Amino acid sequence: MASDGRIAIIGLGYVGLPLAIAFAEAGIQVEGIDVSEGRVRELNARHSPIDDISDERLTAALAGNLSVVDSADGHPGEADAAFVCVPTPITPTKDPDLGPVVGAAEYLAAHLRKGQLIVLQSTTFPGTTTGPFREVLERGGLRAGTDFDLAFAPERVNPGDPGSSGRSIPRLVGGTTPAATSRAAALLRHVNDRVVELSSPDAAELAKLLENVFRNINIALVNNLALLCERMGLDVWEVIDAAATKPFGFMRFTPGPGVGGHCIPVDPYYLSWRARQFDFIDRFIELAGDINLAMPRHVVDLVAEGLNDRGRAMKGAKIGVLGVAFKPNVQDARNSPASSVISGLAGRGADVAIHDPHIPSFRDDDGRTYASRELDDLLGWADAIVVVTAHRAIDWAAVFGRADLVIDTVDSSTGQDIRPGQVLRLGAGWIGRKPLAAGNPA
Numbered sequence: 001m002a003s004d005g006r007i008a009i010i011g012l013g014y015v016g017l018p019l020a021i022a023f024a025e026a027g028i029q030v031e032g033i034d035v036s037e038g039r040v041r042e043l044n045a046r047h048s049p050i051d052d053i054s055d056e057r058l059t060a061a062l063a064g065n066l067s068v069v070d071s072a073d074g075h076p077g078e079a080d081a082a083f084v085c086v087p088t089p090i091t092p093t094k095d096p097d098l099g100p101v102v103g104a105a106e107y108l109a110a111h112l113r114k115g116q117l118i119v120l121q122s123t124t125f126p127g128t129t130t131g132p133f134r135e136v137l138e139r140g141g142l143r144a145g146t147d148f149d150l151a152f153a154p155e156r157v158n159p160g161d162p163g164s165s166g167r168s169i170p171r172l173v174g175g176t177t178p179a180a181t182s183r184a185a186a187l188l189r190h191v192n193d194r195v196v197e198l199s200s201p202d203a204a205e206l207a208k209l210l211e212n213v214f215r216n217i218n219i220a221l222v223n224n225l226a227l228l229c230e231r232m233g234l235d236v237w238e239v240i241d242a243a244a245t246k247p248f249g250f251m252r253f254t255p256g257p258g259v260g261g262h263c264i265p266v267d268p269y270y271l272s273w274r275a276r277q278f279d280f281i282d283r284f285i286e287l288a289g290d291i292n293l294a295m296p297r298h299v300v301d302l303v304a305e306g307l308n309d310r311g312r313a314m315k316g317a318k319i320g321v322l323g324v325a326f327k328p329n330v331q332d333a334r335n336s337p338a339s340s341v342i343s344g345l346a347g348r349g350a351d352v353a354i355h356d357p358h359i360p361s362f363r364d365d366d367g368r369t370y371a372s373r374e375l376d377d378l379l380g381w382a383d384a385i386v387v388v389t390a391h392r393a394i395d396w397a398a399v400f401g402r403a404d405l406v407i408d409t410v411d412s413s414t415g416q417d418i419r420p421g422q423v424l425r426l427g428a429g430w431i432g433r434k435p436l437a438a439g440n441p442a
C-alpha cells in the first residue's frame with residue numbers, strides 16, 4: 001500500500017477546510033486548493049470563514065503542515081492523494097449541476113499521475129464517481145483501478161455543531177476496487193476513528209443521500225402535522241415533545257419556516273433526478289420537497305392572520321424578521337427559507353427589515369438587499385416580528401418584553417414571559433387564547 005503523506009484538498013469550504021486542517025493536524029502535508037482567489041486570500045490572512053474553525057486553529061495549521069493556494073498555483077500532481085470537496089448545487093429546475101465536480105475532475109486530470117488516489121467527497125447521485133467523474137479523470141489515458149485509485153467518501157459535518165466534525169463521527173468509503181477502498185479508508189483513519197468500507201462508490205453515494213432524504217422527509221412530516229394542528233386547535237410542539245418521550249422507535253424532528261442550507265433542500269433532488277433514469281418516480285422525495293417549499297408561504301399567511309387580528313393589513317405594515325441564517329447560531333444563509341418569507345412579505349406590500357447577529361447583509365428571493373438593523377431599533381420600529389431563526393445571541397427577553405405581535409415559527413417563545421394574544425405560533429395558533437372550535441367528528 002502506498003504511504004499517502006501528501007494530500008491535496010480541492011475546494012476549501014465548509015467541508016474541505018475542516019478536512020484539510022484535520023489532516024494537517026494529523027501530521028500529513030496538505031495543499032489546500034480553491035478556485036476562488038478571494039477564499040485563498042482570506043485563508044492566508046488567517047481569517048476562517050467557517051463558524052466551527054477558529055482563526056487560531058487555522059493559523060496553527062498554516063504555521064504547520066497546511067498551505068493554501070488558488071488553482072493556478074496548485075500542484076495536485078505532487079500529491080499522493082486528492083480529495084474533492086466542491087459544491088454540488090441544483091439548477092433552477094432542480095436538476096443536478098455537476099459543473100464544479102466536472103471542473104475539479106478536469107483540473108485533476110491535467111495533473112494526474114500513476115499511483116495517485118482520488119477521492120470524491122461532494123454529495124452526489126449514485127453513479128457520479130464511476131460515471132462522469134471517472135470519465136473526465138481518464139481523458140489523459142490513465143485508467144482507474146489500474147493506473148490510479150478512485151473512491152467516494154461522503155462527508156457528515158453539520159455546520160454549527162462542532163461535535164459533528166470530530167474524529168468520533170464514522171465515515172463511509174467505497175472505491176472502484178477493494179484496493180482503492182482500503183487505501184482511502186487507511187488515509188481517513190488518520191482523522192476518523194471509525195471508517196466503514198462499502199462495496200462500491202455507488203453504495204456510499206446512496207448512503208449519504210439516504211441520510212439527507214431521511215431528514216427532509218421527517219421535517220416534511222412534522223411540517224405537515226403542524227398545518228393539521230393549526231386546524232385542529234392543537235399544539236404541535238406539545239404533541240412532538242410528548243411523542244419524543246418514547247425511548248425507542250421515534251426521532252424528534254421539529255417544524256419550521258422551511259428547510260435551508262447546502263444539503264437538505266438540494267441533495268434529495270440528486271436522487272429523484274437519478275431515479276427517473278430508471279423509470280422510477282420517487283414520490284416520497286417530491287412530496288417532501290413540495291411540503292417544505294410551501295412553508296415560507298404559510299409563514300406569510302400567518303403574519304397576515306396576526307395583523308388581521310389587530311385590524312391591520314399586510315400592505316404598509318412594518319415587519320421585523322429575526323434571524324435569516326438557515327439555522328441557529330451559524331453565519332450560513334445559503335438557501336435560507338428567510339429569503340422566500342421576506343420576498344413573500346415584501347410582495348404583499350409590507351415594509352421589511354431584518355436583524356441577524358451573524359449576518360450583516362441578506363438578499364431575498366427577488367434580489368432586494370437588507371442590512372441587519374440593531375435589535376433595539378427594530379423592536380421600536382416594527383408592527384410585528386417574525387421569528388425565522390432563533391439564534392442564541394438574540395436577546396429574547398427584549399423581544400418578548402417589547403414586541404406587540406410575534407409570529408413564532410420555531411418555538412422561540414417557550415420559557416419567555418408572554419402576554420395572551422401576543423404570540424401566534426406556527427403549528428399551534430395564538431398562545432393564551434382558546435383556539436377556534438375544531439368541530440366534532442360526525
Ligand SMILES: NC(=O)c1ccc[n+]([C@@H]2O[C@H](COP(=O)([O-])OP(=O)(O)OC[C@H]3O[C@@H](n4cnc5c(N)ncnc54)[C@H](O)[C@@H]3O)[C@@H](O)[C@H]2O)c1
Nearest residue numbers: 011012013014015034035036086088100103104122123155
Ligand atoms: N456544508 C455542509 O454542511 C456539508 C455537509 C456534508 C456534505 N456537504 C457536501 O460537500 C460539498 C461541498 O460543500 P461545502 O458546503 O463545503 O461547499 P462550499 O461552497 O462551502 O465550498 C466549496 C468550495 O469549493 C470551491 N470550488 C468550487 N469549484 C471548484 C473547483 N473546480 N476547484 C477548486 N475549488 C472549487 C469554492 O470556491 C468553495 O470555496 C457539497 O457537495 C456538499 O453537498 C456539505
